[in-house]
Amino acid sequence: MSGVLIVAEHDAGKLKRSSLELAGKASALVSELKGDVSALLVGENVAPLASELGKVGVKRVYCSPQGSANALAEAIKQAQPSVVLATASSFGKDLLARTAMRLGVGLATDCTDLTVEAGKLKARRPIFAGKALVDVVPGGVPQMATVRPNSFPPPQAGSGTAEVVTLTVGSEASGTQVKEVKQAEAGVVDLAEADRIVSGGRSLASADNFKIVRELAGVLGASVGASRAAVDAGYISHDHQVGQTGKTVNPSLYIACGISGAIQHLAGMRTAKVVVAINKDAEAPIFQKADYGIVGDLFEILPALTDEFRKVLKE
Numbered sequence: 001m002s003g004v005l006i007v008a009e010h011d012a013g014k015l016k017r018s019s020l021e022l023a024g025k026a027s028a029l030v031s032e033l034k035g036d037v038s039a040l041l042v043g044e045n046v047a048p049l050a051s052e053l054g055k056v057g058v059k060r061v062y063c064s065p066q067g068s069a070n071a072l073a074e075a076i077k078q079a080q081p082s083v084v085l086a087t088a089s090s091f092g093k094d095l096l097a098r099t100a101m102r103l104g105v106g107l108a109t110d111c112t113d114l115t116v117e118a119g120k121l122k123a124r125r126p127i128f129a130g131k132a133l134v135d136v137v138p139g140g141v142p143q144m145a146t147v148r149p150n151s152f153p154p155p156q157a158g159s160g161t162a163e164v165v166t167l168t169v170g171s172e173a174s175g176t177q178v179k180e181v182k183q184a185e186a187g188v189v190d191l192a193e194a195d196r197i198v199s200g201g202r203s204l205a206s207a208d209n210f211k212i213v214r215e216l217a218g219v220l221g222a223s224v225g226a227s228r229a230a231v232d233a234g235y236i237s238h239d240h241q242v243g244q245t246g247k248t249v250n251p252s253l254y255i256a257c258g259i260s261g262a263i264q265h266l267a268g269m270r271t272a273k274v275v276v277a278i279n280k281d282a283e284a285p286i287f288q289k290a291d292y293g294i295v296g297d298l299f300e301i302l303p304a305l306t307d308e309f310r311k312v313l314k315e
């Protein structure tokens with residue numbers, strides 16, 4: 001067995017950035033693991049996306065109308081990879097867990113880095129709600145891992161091409177059935193994939209006041225996040241919640257506005273690369289995690305920051 005098989009996800013006819021990141025990392029890994037990069041693409045009429053994957057180093061794309069463990073197991077049977085990777089999305093985590101169980105192999109979840117040591121995949125992942133990082137070597141062959149979005153840079157597109165293989169697999173007996181897929185508001189990037197996030201807490205005090213968070217996010221091209229307290233108070237919907245019982249995010253920039261920094265919130269954003277905290281309490285725990293801290297009233301600071309960024313980014 002050799003090479004890396006990735007599960008590529010797409011949305012509205014476009015490959016997700018996180019899948020391109022995986023393809024780029026897979027190409028780097030095969031220089032040490034030997035073999036090629038292949039991909040599983042799930043859905044109807046997905047073959048056109050295969051050429052995009054070809055341009056980022058994927059040599060063979062297995063297309064399946066079904067996102068089932070049957071489909072992934074069949075792709076693994078044909079590709080014989082030594083490593084299988086997926087994004088740590090709901091879809092990727094569910095699919096790899098079921099397939100790993102079926103194949104009787106280990107699975108490293110929510111990884112933030114991947115390396116090769118002595119011919120084996122070594123995966124770095126946060127533990128204890130992100131308080132520590134551990135390196136694990138998933139057991140069995142193929143080795144399996146899910147990776148958080150924004151862990152690696154997306155690769156430059158080249159001129160490669162991918163062979164397309166259509167899989168025919170039986171449907172799986174399942175206790176669940178997808179009845180409907182609802183699109184998020186137009187233009188809103190899924191928080192888990194977002195490269196920049198501006199989050200608001202309970203201190204915003206109303207749904208209407210959240211507009212100052214949205215304005216700053218808009219100027220920065222960022223997505224809007226929230227603490228659970230803000231969600232529970234009804235200021236914003238649950239799909240914006242960051243934390244233990246919300247989304248796990250991994251952006252380059254996370255701006256926490258009036259968020260205290262409870263451990264359950266940190267659990268969801270601890271791996272953000274740069275954290276900026278705005279809080280009127282200089283002792284707020286969020287400042288222990290922040291790279292940059294602003295002590296003051298967010299109702300004054302956010303509009304001022306939005307104006308400044310608007311000016312600077314226009315220049």
Ligand SMILES: Cc1cc2nc3c(=O)[nH]c(=O)nc-3n(C[C@H](O)[C@H](O)[C@H](O)COP(=O)(O)OP(=O)(O)OC[C@H]3O[C@@H](n4cnc5c(N)ncnc54)[C@H](O)[C@@H]3O)c2cc1C
Nearest residue numbers: 201202203227228229243244245246258259260265280298
């Ligand atoms: C099982 C469990 C799961 C949980 N899961 C999550 C989760 O997924 N995500 C999550 O976020 N929480 C979660 N929580 C809740 C968590 O413990 C905190 O209660 C929550 O994060 C607090 O939200 P907050 O920081 O917005 O509010 P608060 O703790 O009330 O903090 C508000 C902060 O705003 C500051 N502030 C007030 N006014 C201003 C102002 N005008 N300008 C600037 N700063 C100001 C205050 O100094 C304070 O630091 C969970 C709790 C439990 C028990």
